[in-house]
Amino acid sequence: MTVQHLSPKPMEFQDMMALSLDVSFFTSEFRLCDVIAEYLADIVAQSHEDPARYANFSSQLINEIVEVAFSSARAMSKVDFKLVKNGLCIRFSVGFLYEKDSSMPWATLCEPAAASPRHPVHDLIALAQAIEVDIHAEADADDRVLLVADFHAREAVH
Amino acid sequence: MSRFASSFSVEFNELNQEIVLSGRMRPRISEEMASVTDVVRRSLLESQNTVYVNLKRLTHLNMTAFRCLEDTLINACKAGPQRNIVIVTSSVIAWSAPLFKTLASGLPNLVVEIYDSAFYPGQTFVEDESFIPILRTQTKMTWRHEREILRRHGLRDGMAVADICCGIGDFATLVKRHFNPTRLLALDHSKKSLEYARQVAEDFGLKSIEYTYGDASQMLMADSQFDFVTCRHSLQIFDRPDVLLRELYRICKPGGRVYITNEKNSHCLGEPHSETIRWTYEQVAKLFSHFDMDVEMGPKSRRLLTDAGFDAIQVETFMVTNLDGDPRDFADVIEAWENVYAGQMAVRRGDPPEFIRRFRQGFKDHVLAALHPKGYAGWPIWAASGRKPY
Numbered sequence: 001m002t003v004q005h006l007s008p009k010p011m012e013f014q015d016m017m018a019l020s021l022d023v024s025f026f027t028s029e030f031r032l033c034d035v036i037a038e039y040l041a042d043i044v045a046q047s048h049e050d051p052a053r054y055a056n057f058s059s060q061l062i063n064e065i066v067e068v069a070f071s072s073a074r075a076m077s078k079v080d081f082k083l084v085k086n087g088l089c090i091r092f093s094v095g096f097l098y099e100k101d102s103s104m105p106w107a108t109l110c111e112p113a114a115a116s117p118r119h120p121v122h123d124l125i126a127l128a129q130a131i132e133v134d135i136h137a138e139a140d141a142d143d144r145v146l147l148v149a150d151f152h153a154r155e156a157v158h
Numbered sequence: 159m160s161r162f163a164s165s166f167s168v169e170f171n172e173l174n175q176e177i178v179l180s181g182r183m184r185p186r187i188s189e190e191m192a193s194v195t196d197v198v199r200r201s202l203l204e205s206q207n208t209v210y211v212n213l214k215r216l217t218h219l220n221m222t223a224f225r226c227l228e229d230t231l232i233n234a235c236k237a238g239p240q241r242n243i244v245i246v247t248s249s250v251i252a253w254s255a256p257l258f259k260t261l262a263s264g265l266p267n268l269v270v271e272i273y274d275s276a277f278y279p280g281q282t283f284v285e286d287e288s289f290i291p292i293l294r295t296q297t298k299m300t301w302r303h304e305r306e307i308l309r310r311h312g313l314r315d316g317m318a319v320a321d322i323c324c325g326i327g328d329f330a331t332l333v334k335r336h337f338n339p340t341r342l343l344a345l346d347h348s349k350k351s352l353e354y355a356r357q358v359a360e361d362f363g364l365k366s367i368e369y370t371y372g373d374a375s376q377m378l379m380a381d382s383q384f385d386f387v388t389c390r391h392s393l394q395i396f397d398r399p400d401v402l403l404r405e406l407y408r409i410c411k412p413g414g415r416v417y418i419t420n421e422k423n424s425h426c427l428g429e430p431h432s433e434t435i436r437w438t439y440e441q442v443a444k445l446f447s448h449f450d451m452d453v454e455m456g457p458k459s460r461r462l463l464t465d466a467g468f469d470a471i472q473v474e475t476f477m478v479t480n481l482d483g484d485p486r487d488f489a490d491v492i493e494a495w496e497n498v499y500a501g502q503m504a505v506r507r508g509d510p511p512e513f514i515r516r517f518r519q520g521f522k523d524h525v526l527a528a529l530h531p532k533g534y535a536g537w538p539i540w541a542a543s544g545r546k547p548y
């Protein structure tokens with residue numbers, strides 16, 4: 001998990017797709033995490049040299065992010081999945097409102113917070129580090145958290 | 159997309175001291191992993207010295223499942239410090255080795271190995287670079303027949319097509335040029351062949367073929383994607399063709415067809431010298447069977463397709479002969495067979511020089527039959543297909 005993020009400025013990104021779901025619908029069935037992750041990973045991988053393998057690789061992380069949203073998003077709100085791209089990477093993000101009483105510091109997914117196994121993103125960070133994909137979190141004033149992963153075309157699936 | 163988030167299996171092979179995990183493991187809660195961790199834990203505890211945990215066919219794993227496996231492995235490492243646990247991963251699944259390597263650092267008796275060899279019995283022969291020119295010429299010779307046969311088996315313009323075990327991709331480029339599929343995926347487990355295939359496609363300016371490095375017996379593609387799935391000359395080199403057919407069936411759309419070609423090597427023939435030729439090709443069949451490959455599979459295609467659940471099965475045979483095109487092509491293929499079968503495989507089996515000399519003679523006679531102005535040389539192939547029911 002990188003805190004100081006070095007990726008290009010957001011305005012350089014072009015939209016690829018956006019999907020907005022009611023949390024109550026999204027959390028009605030756990031299987032949806034897998035379905036959504038596979039769908040998004042296919043799009044992430046479509047212009048990769050080996051789309052089938054890259055989709056499998058990216059779905060591993062995307063699924064974990066989607067599962068974090070599944071278990072942390074506050075009811076009666078929306079969860080937003082988004083893919084944008086620029087010349088360097090495809091950026092995947094999930095935005096959702098987390099439970100207000102959560103004591104976990106979502107906004108700054110820094111190392112100490114991540115080190116706590118109780119933090120909802122603990123496993124996600126461990127995975128991202130293992131497979132060397134940059135992820136970070138942003139939070140806005142409305143307590144909405146945005147989990148962001150950048151997939152680079154150069155990423156090693158050779 | 160219709161595959162379940164979690165559909166996995168775990169098996170323990172006592173003989174090989176190997177625990178094989180396969181499929182998709184994306185449980186919601188760790189309790190859903192209980193049956194798996196139970197088998198893994200018991201198998202680990204039962205094993206002495208070295209035990210292998212084979213993850214080559216585990217295509218999806220969420221962190222809930224990973225943590226369950228991690229706990230089980232850590233406990234087993236601590237309970238038996240004298241026992242070595244080898245986690246076997248494949249480079250097809252790009253996340254697998256890096257993730258499991260995070261475990262190994264703290265556990266001296268656990269190692270992670272990326273293991274892309276011994277995927278199937280004859281891999282060392284088939285993935286040898288010397289096979290590349292043979293495959294090229296073979297496809298050139300069979301295409302003369304298959305171009306029409308494929309139509310009879312239902313291949314049409316504009317379909318979504320997958321060629322599984324595509325080798326150097328010649329067949330895919332021919333399908334692309336003659337049938338203009340809307341989607342064309344070509345999968346193989348040989349990186350060298352795929353590299354070659356990509357180069358060939360680029361040279362011909364064919365842009366849209368999706369070459370993918372993968373394992374045909376556990377593919378990464380979703381269910382029901384393709385109208386026409388081909389797998390040529392490859393089922394016969396697997397020791398478990400049923401496993402491969404199950405995957406071909408899975409990625410085929412209902413109503414689509416799976417098309418396979420296989421040989422019956424002992425039926426290769428030639429005149430003159432029919433006797434020495436016949437003897438040699440009978441030996442070819444026995445040699446392959448020694449390495450768990452069945453190059454007599456052709457006539458079994460109907461049964462294999464039926465057992466795999468296909469209907470509307472079609473089977474036909476065709477004979478590649480020295481009269482199709484340039485006989486020198488056929489002679490080149492036979493010489494290449496001789497090099498691999500007599501020069502490598504028989505040597506590996508430990509055959510005595512006298513056997514190898516006689517074995518080679520049949521190939522030389524077959525070449526002679528192919529090039530002789532009055533000679534005839536043939537190589538019979540079974541083309542079969544079945545429809546995936548709606």
Ligand SMILES: C[S@@+](CC[C@H](N)C(=O)[O-])C[C@H]1O[C@@H](n2cnc3c(N)ncnc32)[C@H](O)[C@@H]1O
Pocket residue numbers: 277278284285293294296297322323324325326329345346347348351372373374375389390391392395
């Ligand atoms: C005899 S060659 C046939 C190649 C091609 N279909 C042709 O007719 O020219 C068999 C091919 O199967 C591939 N193969 C073997 N095992 C495989 C596996 N588990 N997954 C994918 N490809 C595999 C080999 O790399 C090889 O290219």
